Amino acid sequence: xxxxSYFTExxxxxxxxxxxxxxxxxxxxxxxxxxxxxxxxFAKDIDLRQEEWDLAIEFLTRTGQICSPERxxxxxxxxxLGVSMLVDAINNRRPSxxxxxxxxxxxxxxxxPIRAMGDxxxxxxxxxxxxxxxxxxxxxxxxxxxxxxxxxxDNADGYYDVQQPDIQPKxxxxxxxxxxxxGIYSFVGIKPVAYPIPDDxxxxxxxxxxxxxxxxxxxxxxxxxxPGYEKIVTHIFDGEDxxxxxxxxxxxxxxxxxxxxxxxxxxxxxxxxxxxxxxx
Amino acid sequence: xxxxSYFTExxxxxxxxxxxxxxxxxxxxxxxxxxxxxxxxFAKDIDLRQEEWDLAIEFLTRTGQICSPERxxxxxxxxxLGVSMLVDAINNRRPSxxxxxxxxxxxxxxxxPIRAMGDxxxxxxxxxxxxxxxxxxxxxxxxxxxxxxxxxxDNADGYYDVQQPDIQPKxxxxxxxxxxxxGIYSFVGIKPVAYPIPDDxxxxxxxxxxxxxxxxxxxxxxxxxxPGYEKIVTHIFDGEDxxxxxxxxxxxxxxxxxxxxxxxxxxxxxxxxxxxxxxx
Numbered sequence: 244x245x246x247x248s249y250f251t252e253x254x255x256x257x258x259x260x261x262x263x264x265x266x267x268x269x270x271x272x273x274x275x276x277x278x279x280x281x282x283x284x285f286a287k288d289i290d291l292r293q294e295e296w297d298l299a300i301e302f303l304t305r306t307g308q309i310c311s312p313e314r315x316x317x318x319x320x321x322x323x324l325g326v327s328m329l330v331d332a333i334n335n336r337r338p339s340x341x342x343x344x345x346x347x348x349x350x351x352x353x354x355x356p357i358r359a360m361g362d363x364x365x366x367x368x369x370x371x372x373x374x375x376x377x378x379x380x381x382x383x384x385x386x387x388x389x390x391x392x393x394x395x396x397d398n399a400d401g402y403y404d405v406q407q408p409d410i411q412p413k414x415x416x417x418x419x420x421x422x423x424x425x426g427i428y429s430f431v432g433i434k435p436v437a438y439p440i441p442d443d444x445x446x447x448x449x450x451x452x453x454x455x456x457x458x459x460x461x462x463x464x465x466x467x468x469x470p471g472y473e474k475i476v477t478h479i480f481d482g483e484d485x486x487x488x489x490x491x492x493x494x495x496x497x498x499x500x501x502x503x504x505x506x507x508x509x510x511x512x513x514x515x516x517x518x519x520x521x522x523x
Numbered sequence: 524x525x526x527x528s529y530f531t532e533x534x535x536x537x538x539x540x541x542x543x544x545x546x547x548x549x550x551x552x553x554x555x556x557x558x559x560x561x562x563x564x565f566a567k568d569i570d571l572r573q574e575e576w577d578l579a580i581e582f583l584t585r586t587g588q589i590c591s592p593e594r595x596x597x598x599x600x601x602x603x604l605g606v607s608m609l610v611d612a613i614n615n616r617r618p619s620x621x622x623x624x625x626x627x628x629x630x631x632x633x634x635x636p637i638r639a640m641g642d643x644x645x646x647x648x649x650x651x652x653x654x655x656x657x658x659x660x661x662x663x664x665x666x667x668x669x670x671x672x673x674x675x676x677d678n679a680d681g682y683y684d685v686q687q688p689d690i691q692p693k694x695x696x697x698x699x700x701x702x703x704x705x706g707i708y709s710f711v712g713i714k715p716v717a718y719p720i721p722d723d724x725x726x727x728x729x730x731x732x733x734x735x736x737x738x739x740x741x742x743x744x745x746x747x748x749x750p751g752y753e754k755i756v757t758h759i760f761d762g763e764d765x766x767x768x769x770x771x772x773x774x775x776x777x778x779x780x781x782x783x784x785x786x787x788x789x790x791x792x793x794x795x796x797x798x799x800x801x802x803x
Contacts, residue, residue: 250605250773252612258773259605264734271732274569279604281565286609289557296601296610303597307587317583321576324559325530325539329566330576332532452551454544493530493538 256283305445315349319446322346322492323455337473340382341521345494347476348464350403351395355417362420363431366412370399370433373503373512378426379467380519386426387520390469393419394430396462401438422469434503434512435461437486450491457491460484465518472520479516536563585725595629599726602626602772603735617753620662621801625774627756628744630683631675635697642700643711646692650679650713653783653792658706659747660799666706667800670749673699674710676742681718702749714783714792715741717766730771737771740764745798752800759796 250258260276285291306316321327327346335344358364365372379390396416397403404415420428442450442457450457462478478494479501480487487495506513530538540556565571586596601607607626615624638644645652659670676696677683684695700708722730722737730737742758758774759781760767767775786793 249768249775249777250608252609252616255605255609255612262733262735262769267732267734274571274575275733277565277569281561281568282604282606283609285557285561286606286613288561289554290613291554291610293610293614295554296607300595300597300601303583304587304590304595307584307590307597310584310587315580315584317580317587321580324562325535326562326566327576328530329532329535329563330571330573332535333566333570334573336532452547453542453555454547455542488529489542495529497529 255287256280259283302445302449309444314441314444316441316444316446318349319440319444320449322440323446323450325493328493331476335473335476337521338382340519342467342475342477342517342519343496343498344475345477345496345499346492347466350397350405351393351464351466352405352414352417355393355395355419356414358418358420358430360420360423360427361429361431362418364394364396364416364418365398365431365433366415367398370436371512372431372510373434373514374429374431374506374510375463375514375516376427376429377516377518379422379428379469380426380517381472382519382521386422386424387469387472388422388424388426390422390426390428390467390472390518390520391419392422392428392518393466393468394432395464396432396435397438399433399436401436431510432463434514435463435481437461437484440491455491456486456489458486458489459492460486460490460495462494467518467520469520471522473523475518475520477518479514481514535567536560539563582725582729589724594721594724596724596726598629599720599724600729602720603726603730605773608773611756615753615756617801618662620799622747622755622757622797622799623776623778624755625757625776625779626772627746630677630685631673631744631746632685632694632697635673635675635699636694638698638700638710640700640703640707641709641711642698644674644676644696644698645678645712646695647678650716651792652711652790653714653794654709654711654786654790655743655794655796656707656709657795657797659702659708659749660706660797661752662799662801666702666704667749667752668702668704668706670702670706670708670747670752670798670800671699672702672708672798673746673748674712675744676712676715677718679713679716681716711790712743714794715743715761717741717764720771735771736766736769738766738769739772740766740770740775742774747798747800749800751802753803755798755800757798759794761794 379387404411439457461481461484467475482500501514501516503514589596659667684691719737741761741764747755762780781794781796783794
């Protein structure tokens with residue numbers, strides 16, 4: 244195959260890839276030639292029909308057109324096809340014992356308030372109260388001082404504050420906590436509840452056609468950072484949730500299931516989870 | 524892998540595909556499971572980096588958002604990655620000797636005027652005049668009566684009438700011709716000129732990053748239909764065009780190159796090409 248060859252069905256991917264310039268970014272060339280090979284192999288494997296291609300063009304167009312500053316339908320598409328979790332896994336391989344990553348999701352807000360240990364992040368009088376506590380440690384179990392535990396969660400109705408700016412207080416169910424020498428964190432929030440990803444767009448229609456539901460099991464989001472350590476982007480999940488083994492975005496990992504136990508004092512529930520960081 | 528298994532990097536595609544419902548459209552299941560397998564294999568083959576995934580989400584979003592009733596950037600993307608030609612090839616395999624298909628393109632207009640044999644489709648006084656003639660025949664060389672030869676072309680400036688509704692006459696360089704018993708068609712137009720696909724959007728940026736140009740070699744579009752025969756969607760190309768072996772959308776096939784010869788009478792050029800149809 245040379246740059247000058249005409250396209251044939253047999254050598255279709257090679258014809259496209261042979262057309263690349265000689266002096267382009269080598270990583271771009273690697274990524275795009277692999278993409279072209281896989282795209283063409285996909286079309287050939289299933290003998291893609293013309294009317295299916297028409298549907299694909301229409302689907303991608305609608306997916307792009309519903310995107311807005313408040314909605315990212317292509318991320319939803321990536322999430323629901325397991326691509327987001329795969330990319331996260333590829334980019335965050337860690338030794339056994341370290342806390343595993345999971346999807347970041349679209350609802351993190353930078354610069355959430357730094358709160359005192361033990362404070363509540365729940366600024367409403369809704370939901371079942373829960374004490375969250377644990378330690379941030381290194382792989383040998385030594386406490387990490389100065390780690391930032393950045394947490395965010397939906398409220399008792401299943402919505403994040405940024406989804407309901409006129410209803411929920413700003414920074415509701417969000418906060419940052421900085422560990423002392425003992426590595427301990429603790430705060431009060433609510434026992435999280437399950438919620439569906441936005442399913443009134445093309446991705447929702449796709450899930451429905453595939454016989455899948457749009458729900459995510461109840462979880463809290465965490466972003467853990469500490470100088471000298473790899474950041475951790477993760478959730479903790481409620482092990483009793485009915486959607487635990489069918490998360491619409493495949494975010495659940497066995498190691499991220501936390502025990503939620505009835506509490507005897509102050510809060511109705513108590514969940515304990517340690518974050519294990521790896522040196523960067 | 525069961526519907527209840529958690530996602531792992533190793534079994535990522537299987538985890539996604541196991542989640543499909545049991546009673547969904549079997550063809551949809553086949554297409555989507557192949558798509559998921561290839562998407563995941565692509566990400567794994569190149570160890571897709573998080574920031575590359577970010578760029579991909581942004582690229583797809585911009586591609587969707589530039590689409591409008593007058594512009595289809597996802598079709599351009601499919602065209603420039605050779606996917607449109609591959610799907611066309613898969614869906615239009617024909618015996619040797621039959622006229623080959625090529626991409627349909629976005630500029631066809633239904634219900635172009637039916638013109639008398641020999642008429643001109645060029646409604647402007649621009650361009651180098653050219654006589655186009657040939658026959659519509661079956662695979663054994665027998666003429667086909669009642670075949671519709673629907674032709675459309677850019678003008679001497681490289682634009683289709685629909686791209687310049689305020690500048691060009693309506694149906695400029697378009698027309699339909701119905702064959703008689705001899706299968707012969709003939710009309711006067713202009714020798715086509717090369718033009719770039721729209722390259723001021725995401726796809727143009729991609730081509731540029733890949734060291735590729737956006738140009739299509741000079742061609743005329745044809746849609747040939749006849750009762751009892753498979754329709755032909757094709758072009759004829761000018762064999763002298765400088766972009767012939769680097770068509771931005773990979774539309775050129777050796778068999779579609781027509782001789783454009785200087786003409787001695789009436790028109791400056793003459794191009795002759797027979798269309799060979801296959802029974803449907």
